[in-house]
Amino acid sequence: MLAAIWAQSTDGFIGRDGVLPWSVPEDMAHFRRLTDDQVVVMGRATWESLPDRFRPLPGRDNIVLSRHAVVLAGASVVPDVAAALHAVAGRPAWVIGGAQVYAALLPHTDRLEVTDVDVVSAPEPRPRTWEPGGSPSAGTRTTGGTPRAPACATGSAR
Numbered sequence: 228m229l230a231a232i233w234a235q236s237t238d239g240f241i242g243r244d245g246v247l248p249w250s251v252p253e254d255m256a257h258f259r260r261l262t263d264d265q266v267v268v269m270g271r272a273t274w275e276s277l278p279d280r281f282r283p284l285p286g287r288d289n290i291v292l293s294r295h296a297v298v299l300a301g302a303s304v305v306p307d308v309a310a311a312l313h314a315v316a317g318r319p320a321w322v323i324g325g326a327q328v329y330a331a332l333l334p335h336t337d338r339l340e341v342t343d344v345d346v347v348s349a350p351e352p353r354p355r356t357w358e359p360g361g362s363p364s365a366g367t368r369t370t371g372g373t374p375r376a377p378a379c380a381t382g383s384a385r
């Protein structure tokens with residue numbers, strides 16, 4: 228199983244200027260609960276955005292996508308999607324961001340976990356990036372409809 232997990236603002240953004248534009252402990256606990264003891268796949272920018280004490284994400288096999296020959300302590304660095312899927316090797320795994328990596332790996336996922344966070348992130352209203360066909364439940368959506376990768380914003384939050 229390859230799943231993707233993210234949290235998005237009311238206007239459909241997942242990040243701003245390289246970081247999460249909110250702090251929601253319940254969502255972090257939800258993320259930890261679902262990904263614990265499993266494989267996580269992320270982009271180099273998301274890796275860089277993690278606080279030092281959570282890098283690598285503890286209790287999880289960290290795989291980082293980068294087109295550069297970087298060495299990241301505690302992570303396996305892979306150069307492309309095929310290598311990432313090879314490294315996952317059929318184990319239960321989560322794509323944990325960011326926007327570039329969701330876009331690259333969504334076609335390979337069979338489950339989405341999306342948390343709606345009740346904040347507006349973009350400087351101007353933007354269309355939602357994912358129109359669900361499934362039923363929302365407790366702020367978390369599972370697959371249904373046509374998933375599209377979420378976006379990051381730049382500029383100051385309002």
Ligand SMILES: NC(=O)c1ccc[n+]([C@@H]2O[C@H](COP(=O)([O-])OP(=O)(O)OC[C@H]3O[C@@H](n4cnc5c(N)ncnc54)[C@H](OP(=O)(O)O)[C@@H]3O)[C@@H](O)[C@H]2O)c1
Nearest residue numbers: 233234242245246247270271272273294324325326327328
């Ligand atoms: N709300 C959420 O749930 C959530 C979750 C995760 C992240 N985020 C946010 O997302 C933002 C980061 O997203 P991002 O899109 O800027 O960056 P990203 O996807 O985390 O990382 C981008 C980097 O990953 C590597 N990469 C991406 N696609 C690749 C591919 N197909 N093959 C090989 N390498 C690939 C490249 O690294 P190199 O440049 O080293 O080649 C690229 O520069 C941050 O703001 C973060 O806080 C939000």
